[in-house]
Amino acid sequence: MSRTLIVANWKMHLNTSQASLLLHRLHERIKIHRNIEVVLAPSMLVLQPLSMQIDRRKFRLAAQNAYHKDEGAFTGEVSFTMLQDLVHYVIVGHSERRLYFHETDEIVRDKVTAAVRNNITPIICVGETQQERRAGETRQVLHDQVVSALANLTSQDVENVVIAYEPIWAISTFGGELAKPDDVKKALDFIRLQVSSLYGKKVAERIRVLYGGSVDDHIVSGYLAVEGCDGVLVGSASLNYHKFSGIVDAAYRLRHQEDDEDGNK
Numbered sequence: 087m088s089r090t091l092i093v094a095n096w097k098m099h100l101n102t103s104q105a106s107l108l109l110h111r112l113h114e115r116i117k118i119h120r121n122i123e124v125v126l127a128p129s130m131l132v133l134q135p136l137s138m139q140i141d142r143r144k145f146r147l148a149a150q151n152a153y154h155k156d157e158g159a160f161t162g163e164v165s166f167t168m169l170q171d172l173v174h175y176v177i178v179g180h181s182e183r184r185l186y187f188h189e190t191d192e193i194v195r196d197k198v199t200a201a202v203r204n205n206i207t208p209i210i211c212v213g214e215t216q217q218e219r220r221a222g223e224t225r226q227v228l229h230d231q232v233v234s235a236l237a238n239l240t241s242q243d244v245e246n247v248v249i250a251y252e253p254i255w256a257i258s259t260f261g262g263e264l265a266k267p268d269d270v271k272k273a274l275d276f277i278r279l280q281v282s283s284l285y286g287k288k289v290a291e292r293i294r295v296l297y298g299g300s301v302d303d304h305i306v307s308g309y310l311a312v313e314g315c316d317g318v319l320v321g322s323a324s325l326n327y328h329k330f331s332g333i334v335d336a337a338y339r340l341r342h343q344e345d346d347e348d349g350n351k
């Protein structure tokens with residue numbers, strides 16, 4: 087069974103000292119667990135100082151974005167190559183980037199390709215808008231986004247990427263309606279089915295698929311308990327150390343329960 091991945095997307099919040107304080111508090115609260123991986127995605131500016139402070143047994147770092155060219159005259163951009171020694175993961179195609187910064191499926195594909203080329207694991211966000219959901223287009227949207235994002239990768243590459251299903255209507259920026267765990271299960275199953283038909287069953291079993299809609303410490307267990315859900319991508323609740331450590335605790339409890347059940351078999 088793969089490790090449960092809990093990703094904190096701090097978005098454009100927290101300067102260096104605020105981020106450092108939050109990390110300090112999380113460090114005190116969060117225990118090491120062999121089956122849980124906690125990933126922090128601070129702003130680009132904060133990655134370097136945080137990398138000096140971080141306990142690598144407990145946390146990994148992610149970038150929230152990067153540019154798909156390795157180097158060149160691209161004023162204001164930071165490349166995956168520059169991030170190589172700093173981060174394990176990069177979030178690609180988050181809905182805020184797709185909607186506010188007009189990132190198309192092609193741009194997302196180029197970024198995924200660049201991440202893999204630079205040995206950084208992409209966390210690829212896919213998901214439908216409220217309008218697409220109401221029009222019954224969820225599957226079509228997921229299909230198109232998944233196929234396009236993975237287009238330049240080999241099966242071996244695909245095994246190692248992470249896909250986050252973020253129904254756009256269920257993230258706080260765009261309404262924050264609560265998704266039903268049953269509906270999340272259908273979407274996660276559908277994503278795996280697409281991966282299976284393109285790259286085979288083994289790859290689909292190995293790829294990690296997260297839930298990326300709004301969660302907090304009270305409701306997260308309902309999503310983590312969904313079969314085939316390998317973790318969560320957390321937005322606003324990750325800025326609050328009580329809530330975020332509560333989310334990690336919930337993941338611990340579930341994994342302990344599973345470990346105990348496996349031990350009793």
Ligand code: PEP
Pocket residue numbers: 095252256257258259262298299300301319320321322323
């Ligand atoms: C997100 O942006 O992926 C997200 C889940 O945000 P929030 O938790 O704030 O809804």
